[in-house]
Amino acid sequence: MTSRAISPDLPAALRAALEARLQGVSRNAAAERAAAISRTYRDGGGSTAIAGEIDALAYALARMPATYAADIASLNALVEIRPDFAPASLLDIGAGPGTATWAAAEAFASLKSFVLLDANEALRKLALDLAGDHGRQITYQRGEARGLLAKADAADLVIASYVIGEMGEAERTALAALMWEKTRGTLLVVEPGTPAGYARIIALRQQLIAAGAHAAAPCPHDGLCPLTSRDWCHFTQRLQRSRAHKQLKGAEVPFEDEKFAYVALSRAPVGPRPSRVLAQPAVGKAEVSAKLCTPAGLEMARIPRRDKQAYAEARRWRWGDAVMEQDAIPGRAGEGRDP
Incomplete structure (x- = not known):
């Protein structure tokens, strides 16, 4: 199958806006902050280490390219299966610097309304600044995801990108049910392409299919995943590293491969599926x-x-x-x- 595929690399306007903010900032200091934030995420601390403007910028420069690439790859797969899907409204849960919002806007020209939810003020400020640079009007609400989501209006497209891994099982289950309640058309959940990331995706998939959802991508069916416990469903997306990205990551190789797992769940039945x-x-x-x-x-x-x-x-x-x-x-x- 073929369809119009969006490039996995950050849009030029977004990349330029991020790198412009790096002018006058010590690259070494930013790289150190990016490494410290990455360690906090690996240790389960989430965005708690992102406390100010430099932290938010360092995180965005280091992680936004790979997260965007995974989000775009997932959205490309959704568009291929559902070429008729033309959402007008987006709800971005755990939006951070707005990565998934940028990806969704690239994938769907039909989007007019953008509502972002996150608890981190530094990331919220950066997301608003970046959207303003591009002339895009967004609504960004700050607070705990479940509380904000409960009050939010339903949207045609709901995205939770690299979010549910920061939660315990009970909180994930409750959030999944609420996300589905707020989904008018399609829910997309993206996680790291690790066995643990896949396990979270597959548990959410099973929960919501039992609630009436239909798998649009990557799954060709609504049945149980046929993979054995020693295998897990994940994919990889190659992206190019800019000079600033390499400096922040302390890398020499001009590209990286982001491994990710995802599921797109639709209100409408999908079929036949490839x-x-x-x-x-x-x-x-x-x-x-x-x-x-x-x-x-x-x-x-x-x-x-x-x-x-x-x-x-x-x-x-x-x-x-x-x-x-x-x-x-x-x-x-x-x-x-x-x-």
Whole structure:
């Protein structure tokens, strides 16, 4: 399948606005703050380490590019499955510097209303400044996510990007139910592409499908995930690093690969849904083999070279792609069935 894909790199206007704010700021000091904030996040402290303007800028320069790339990749997948979806309103939960809002605005020209929720004042100020630079009007409410969300109006598109990992299980469950209540069209949740991130995504997915949601992406079905406990569904998005990004990260390589897990859940039934490539396919002289999640469950597709058209198409498959059902391809070997 193909569709108009948005670039995973930060929009030029956003990148320029961030880097302009770095003028006159010690790069070493900003890099130290970015590293300290990253350690706090890894230790479960969330945004508590972001206490002022420099902290917010350091965090945004270091993390916004990768978070944006994961959000855009997830939104691209949603648009491919739901090309008719044209949301007018967005609710961005745990919005931080507004990363998911920027991604959604790039993916959907139809968006007119932007409501952002977060508890961190420094990130809120930065998000408002960046939106103002671009001429975008946003409403940004500061406070605890669940309390603000309970009072918020429902929106066509609701996004929670890299948020639910900062919560305990009971709080996540309650927030998931409230997010779904506030979703008129589609809810998108994005998490790190770790086993723990996947576990949070799959628990939320199961909870909300039981409440009437339909999986739009990446899943080709509404059944239980067919992956075993030693495997987890995640994807990777490559993004280019700017000079400032490399300096803040202390990196030399001009790119990075962000691993992420996500689920897009729709109010409306979705179908028929294509299969999803769950790992980078192996391309050999005799065949292409690819791990697929299909409407029927987990399968290993083997496309022989003698089937020239199918082989040529399969050679173009990439990890995360939505591909048409492979029932007609000879040599497909089933690995399991969805319960």
